[in-house]
Amino acid sequence: MKSTSELTGFYYKELYPSLNELEETRKRIVSQLKWYGGMGLVVFSITALWMGKNFGLLHPLMIAVVIGFIVIASITYRFMTSGYAKDFKARVITPLIGAIDPHLLYNPDFMISQYLFERSNLFQHSIDRYSGNDYVKGSIDGVPLEFSDVHAEYQTRDSKGRTQWHTLFRGLFLVSEFNKNFKSKTVILPDQAEKNFGSLIGGWLQSINFSRDDLIRLDDPEFEKYFVVYGSDQIETHYILSHSMMKRILDFQRRVSHPLFISFVHNHIHIGIGTGKDLFEPAVFTSLLDYKQAMEYVNTLQNTIGLIEELKLNEKLWSKE
Numbered sequence: 001m002k003s004t005s006e007l008t009g010f011y012y013k014e015l016y017p018s019l020n021e022l023e024e025t026r027k028r029i030v031s032q033l034k035w036y037g038g039m040g041l042v043v044f045s046i047t048a049l050w051m052g053k054n055f056g057l058l059h060p061l062m063i064a065v066v067i068g069f070i071v072i073a074s075i076t077y078r079f080m081t082s083g084y085a086k087d088f089k090a091r092v093i094t095p096l097i098g099a100i101d102p103h104l105l106y107n108p109d110f111m112i113s114q115y116l117f118e119r120s121n122l123f124q125h126s127i128d129r130y131s132g133n134d135y136v137k138g139s140i141d142g143v144p145l146e147f148s149d150v151h152a153e154y155q156t157r158d159s160k161g162r163t164q165w166h167t168l169f170r171g172l173f174l175v176s177e178f179n180k181n182f183k184s185k186t187v188i189l190p191d192q193a194e195k196n197f198g199s200l201i202g203g204w205l206q207s208i209n210f211s212r213d214d215l216i217r218l219d220d221p222e223f224e225k226y227f228v229v230y231g232s233d234q235i236e237t238h239y240i241l242s243h244s245m246m247k248r249i250l251d252f253q254r255r256v257s258h259p260l261f262i263s264f265v266h267n268h269i270h271i272g273i274g275t276g277k278d279l280f281e282p283a284v285f286t287s288l289l290d291y292k293q294a295m296e297y298v299n300t301l302q303n304t305i306g307l308i309e310e311l312k313l314n315e316k317l318w319s320k321e
Contacts, residue, residue: 002100007298010099011092018091022084023288029080030285036076081284088282089134096297097136100305104138108280111135111148112173120175120270121187122261123168124212128155132173134280140308147174147304149278171258171275172304176313178240178269184233185213186240188249188262191228220246226253227260240264248311256303271307 002010012019044066089108097106111132118127135148150173153165212230216237223246231237253260259274279300286293307313 004298004302007096007099007302008294011096011294011298014099015092015095019288022088022091022282025084025087026282026284026288029084032080033077033284036073040073081282084284085282088288089280092282092288093134093280093297096301100301101138101140104136104140104305107135107137108133109135112146112150112175114152116146116175116270117150117152117173119265120261120263120272121185121265122189122263122270122272123152125154125168127152127168129153129165133278136305140305143177143179143308143313145174145176145305145308147172149173149280150272169261169272169274170277172273172279172300174271174273174304174307176269176271176308178264178267179313180240181267182236182240182264184231184236184264186216186229186231186237186264187212188227188229188241188260190259190261191224191226218246223250226250245311252303252307252310269311269313273304 086108093108094106097104112135114127114130117123117130130150130152132148132150135146137146139145149171151170152168154168156164156166158164213232214230214234216229216231216234218224218229218238218241220243227249229237229241249260249262256273258276261270261272261274263270280297282288283290283293288294
């Protein structure tokens with residue numbers, strides 16, 4: 001796989017004509033958005049003057065004006081940026097993925113299936129709305145993998161019957177074959193209980209999580225600072241989570257800085273990186289030629305696809321039976 005410097009060079013050298021054209025489109029969009037924003041302020045000011053002494057931000061008329069402006073601004077933004085985003089993915093993300101490995105297939109409108117997401121056993125709440133995009137499928141060093149952005153939500157109703165939507169997970173979700181057959185399930189989650197309540201109370205709260213399999217204690221204190229592990233087979237979980245595997249997961253967690261969710265189910269590894277946003281959407285208010293912006297796209301792809309090498313999934317640590 002190409003190095004980060006090679007991919008950065010490809011981004012600027014090979015994609016520069018496309019980036020330059022897209023940058024001009026981006027500037028026009030920003031200019032138009034500023035115009036609409038200015039018009040919104042004019043409408044707001046005229047309404048305030050017309051109201052005179054009756055002016056108040058909580059006045060029904062002002063609330064209607066603000067809500068109307070927000071709705072119109074949101075629709076306008078989506079309309080103006082949809083074509084730009086489509087062009088960006090076709091002219092930048094697609095060739096960038098091809099530069100990493102020509103055998104990787106990219107579909108900006110598809111996603112990891114909900115079945116695979118639920119099969120991971122990482123998120124136990126029922127899902128009422130599931131969406132995603134930027135799907136990549138192929139193999140790296142002979143290891144099949146697929147990933148995409150995913151947004152999984154569930155719905156609740158308050159005492160007055162009002163509907164509320166809650167995000168269960170939003171971020172990058174990856175599924176890859178693991179290099180060993182196993183029958184058990186192992187789930188690795190961010191250790192929020194220990195972070196919030198300390199090792200003693202946190203450990204107790206983890207142990208009474210009746211919706212999960214048995215709490216697995218590992219002999220790596222540093223790993224347990226970051227993660228809590230549940231499994232249906234103590235021996236097999238320890239077999240999968242060797243010292244080298246735990247170190248690789250820790251190293252990856254420190255590098256991505258987002259919540260990391262991992263499970264080993266049905267001879268596959270499932271990895272969720274809770275970024276809280278879509279990762280391959282084009283910048284609107286930052287230049288596409290900005291180095292930091294370029295590195296965000298490059299590093300996202302490098303880190304995601306590099307997981308195969310990072311976790312050494314291409315090494316036949318055990319023979320498959």
